Structures are given as structure tokens and as C-alpha cells.
Amino acid sequence: MRENGLVNHDEHDDYRSGFCAFVGRPNAGKSTLTNALVGSKIVITSDKPQTTRRAVRGVLSRPDGQLVIVDTPGLHRPRTLLGQRLNDVVREALSEVDVVGFCIPANDKIGPGDRFIAAELQALKAPAVAIVTKTDTVNKQRVAEQLMAISKLGEFIEIVPVSARAGDQVTLLADLLMSRLPAGPQLYPVEMTTDESEQSRIAELIREAALADVRDELPHSIAVTVEEMNPREAGAGDGRPPLIDIFATLHLERSSQKPIILGSGGARLKRIGTDARRGIEALLGRRVNLNLHVAVMGEWQRDPKKLDRLGF
Numbered sequence: 469m470r471e472n473g474l475v476n477h478d479e480h481d482d483y484r485s486g487f488c489a490f491v492g493r494p495n496a497g498k499s500t501l502t503n504a505l506v507g508s509k510i511v512i513t514s515d516k517p518q519t520t521r522r523a524v525r526g527v528l529s530r531p532d533g534q535l536v537i538v539d540t541p542g543l544h545r546p547r548t549l550l551g552q553r554l555n556d557v558v559r560e561a562l563s564e565v566d567v568v569g570f571c572i573p574a575n576d577k578i579g580p581g582d583r584f585i586a587a588e589l590q591a592l593k594a595p596a597v598a599i600v601t602k603t604d605t606v607n608k609q610r611v612a613e614q615l616m617a618i619s620k621l622g623e624f625i626e627i628v629p630v631s632a633r634a635g636d637q638v639t640l641l642a643d644l645l646m647s648r649l650p651a652g653p654q655l656y657p658v659e660m661t662t663d664e665s666e667q668s669r670i671a672e673l674i675r676e677a678a679l680a681d682v683r684d685e686l687p688h689s690i691a692v693t694v695e696e697m698n699p700r701e702a703g704a705g706d707g708r709p710p711l712i713d714i715f716a717t718l719h720l721e722r723s724s725q726k727p728i729i730l731g732s733g734g735a736r737l738k739r740i741g742t743d744a745r746r747g748i749e750a751l752l753g754r755r756v757n758l759n760l761h762v763a764v765m766g767e768w769q770r771d772p773k774k775l776d777r778l779g780f
């Protein structure tokens with residue numbers, strides 16, 4: 469290992485590197501699979517739509533190469549400016565990759581959403597692997613039926629059943645994706661699993677905790693920004709990294725949503741804060757004091773200026 473964290477691969481001319489993008493309708497299991505391939509939680513997941521709002525990059529480093537996985541928001545028919553921007557994010561990600569992974573859950577019927585994506589994929593120059601996700605949720609017969617149905621959707625170099633949750637076939641999928649990459653240099657230091665900033669990962673962990681706790685229309689309305697991160701002075705003695713104070717804002721679209729997120733007597737916001745703090749402490753490896761503030765930023769999903777401010 470050289471000082472900059474890059475491994476010198478001059479002696480291996482079979483080293484490969486490149487990009488893979490995961491697409492699929494919302495809830496197909498793209499982000500969970502990204503985390504499973506990378507081997508650590510770099511992107512948040514939930515059963516609510518629009519959980520992934522940006523193209524997040526995860527890096528899988530192996531002795532034989534480096535696979536950069538671009539986890540994308542689901543492709544869907546847009547209803548708001550945010551929805552349109554999410555589709556643009558996906559299309560842009562797709563135009564730049566070496567191979568595409570099209571995720572389709574084993575426990576869901578193939579629908580118009582899948583056909584819409586399959587049609588988009590046939591126009592790309594990158595080859596596509598079809599991935600049947602969540603195989604732990606169904607029996608073998610159902611997996612076989614899904615494989616058959618997918619083979620009729622379009623041209624795929626392979627159709628692979630996986631379970632990110634059970635860890636089934638994840639390595640096989642990694643081998644397959646890696647084999648489609650061109651020979652190339654190492655792109656990131658081996659210890660780096662994502663290029664997301666610490667601040668945006670923290671904001672995402674807070675949003676994940678909030679998503680886990682709300683229903684109906686509210687998930688769409690939540691955005692999170694981290695305002696400040698202030699490490700305290702190191703105390704004498706115990707050698708642990710000092711506590712850090714984090715100030716973050718949960719943005720909602722309507723004032724009527726505020727009491728919902730607060731819960732009775734502020735109980736829900738407190739629970740969200742406690743959940744988020746656990747995730748953030750695991751990420752930072754230090755104790756965290758999290759201050760969550762709720763603000764209403766009217767109709768941010770349809771307002772270009774507000775979307776810009778929130779980073780979309």
C-alpha cells in the first residue's frame with residue numbers, strides 16, 4: 469500500500485475497474501443490494517417510495533478490481549418536479565456506466581413499471597443484467613417463474629436471483645458485474661466505500677429514522693439538512709474521541725404535518741432522534757448529541773429554488 473492509500477497494481481494487468489448502475493422501480497431492493505455488495509451500510513433503505521433521492525456511489529474493492537456501484541432512485545412516472553429530477557438522475561447515471569443491474573423483486577408481479585424500465589434499457593449501449601431480488605421471501609418455484617417472466621421482458625446478458633438480506637448469490641453477482649468491466653486502474657482508495665460526504669450520510673440517517681416512523685403522504689414531504697457539527701473539547705483522561713454536537717433540520721411541506729412528526733408530547737420526534745443518533749454514532753465511532761429541529765418549507769418538491777437549496 470502506498471501512502472495515498474492506493475495499491476500499486478502495475479504487476480497485475482488483469483485488474484478491472486468501472487461502473488455499474490442499479491435501476492428498478494421504487495422498493496425493488498436496489499439500495500439494500502448496494503449495501504450488501506459493498507459490505508457496509510452506505511445508503512439508507514426503507515419500504516417507503518422515494519427513499520433514495522440521489523445517485524449514491526458505493527465502492528466494492530477486491531484484489532482483482534474495483535466496482536463502483538451507482539444506486540439510483542427508482543424510475544417512475546414523475547408527478548412533481550422532484551420526481552422529474554429523480555428520473556433525470558437515473559438517466560444520467562445510466563449513460564455513463566459499463567453495466568446495468570435491473571432489479572425486480574421476486575415477490576411482486578411484473579408490471580407496467582418494469583416494462584417501462586426494460587424499454588429504456590434496450591436503448592442503452594451498456595449491457596444489462598436482470599436481478600431477481602428478495603428471493604428469501606418466496607419459494608423456489610416462484611423464483612423460477614419470475615426468471616421465466618423476466619426473460620420475456622428484453623435482452624439481458626444474464627438473469628441472477630439474489631437475496632441481499634440472506635446474502636444469497638451476492639458474491640456470484642459481484643463476480644458477474646466485475647467480469648463486465650474493462651481493464652482499468654484503481655479509482656478509489658481501497659478503504660473508501662462511498663464518496664458521499666459525512667454530512668450527507670448523517671442527514672440521510674436522520675431521514676431514514678423518520679421514514680421508518682411515518683406513513684401515507686408524509687415520507688414524500690421529508691427532507692433533512694445538517695446545519696452544524698461541533699466537536700466538544702477533548703476531556704482529560706479517557707482517550708475516547710470527544711462528544712460531537714450535531715444540529716439538523718427536518719423540513720416538511722405543510723404546517724399540518726408538524727404535529728404528526730412531533731407526535732404526542734414530542735414523543736415521535738424524540739424516537740426518531742434516538743434511532744438516528746444510534747446510526748450516526750456507529751458511522752462516526754463517537755458519541756453524539758443530536759439536536760433535531762422541525763421546519764416547514766412549503767411545497768419544496770415543486771419549487772426549483774427550494775430543491776436547489778436542499779441539494780436536488
Ligand SMILES: Nc1nc2c(ncn2[C@@H]2O[C@H](COP(=O)(O)OP(=O)(O)O)[C@@H](O)[C@H]2O)c(=O)[nH]1
Pocket residue numbers: 492493494495496497498499500501512513514515519520542601602603604605630631632633634
Ligand atoms: N426480505 C427481503 N427484503 C428486502 C431485501 N432487499 C430489500 N428488502 C426490503 O425491501 C424494501 C425496499 O428496499 P430498498 O433497498 O430501500 O429498495 P429500493 O427502493 O429499490 O432502493 C426495504 O424494506 C428492504 O428492507 C431482501 O433481499 N429480502
Ligand SMILES: [Mg+2]
Pocket residue numbers: 498499500512513519520539540541
Ligand atoms: Mg433505494
